[in-house]
Amino acid sequence: DGGITQSPKYLFRKEGQNVTLSCEQNLNHDAMYWYRQDPGQGLRLIYYSQIVNDFQKGDIAEGYSVSREKKESFPLTVTSAQKNPTAFYLCASSISPGTSRDQPQHFGDGTRLSIL
């Protein structure tokens, strides 16, 4: 069954600690995305990647880092520089942006990050 797998479901971060959120997809999608959602709020784009070994900053990239070494994987690191990391983190993917019609994004189940 194709889909997007995010792990872990829940994560706790101590002060000064970096943590990495995993996102894996087996949909053969080229583009992948990371969003942050705060309670009662909309989605805010952190980073996105259209192809392997390339990624762009979204609207709120400060305090976060990503890598895209494989098509299937797009891990997000929340660094100690992100002072307010408590949020629901969502990974999404979509078919190549090169198609003639914009394609929707499909989401994983999310990771809930809290500060200890």
Next chain:
Amino acid sequence: QKEVEQNSGPLSVPEGAIASLNCTYSDRGSQSFFWYRQYSGKSPELIMSIYSNGDKEDGRFTAQLNKASQYVSLLIRDSQPSDSATYLCAVPGSSASKIIFGSGTRLSIRP
């Protein structure tokens, strides 16, 4: 002006009635429009895509697009308590592969 605007609600609709959710967007060049449903504590789920002016029906859901007015709506017929969720409107952004999400309308179906 925000690129994608939705009324945050909550919108309260009696069970069995039609729920009407609205979305306006600012980019006249937008060609694709998506509706997502997000239950509390869960991730968004794609429920409708619409690319052409007019109506698109899928079961109890109908998406309506009016490009001249830059307006897209979602109608839910015979509303059920299980339809209670936040509905997100999404429109592709100016940069390749980015999608702009509205802040969502919270829908509550009362028995």
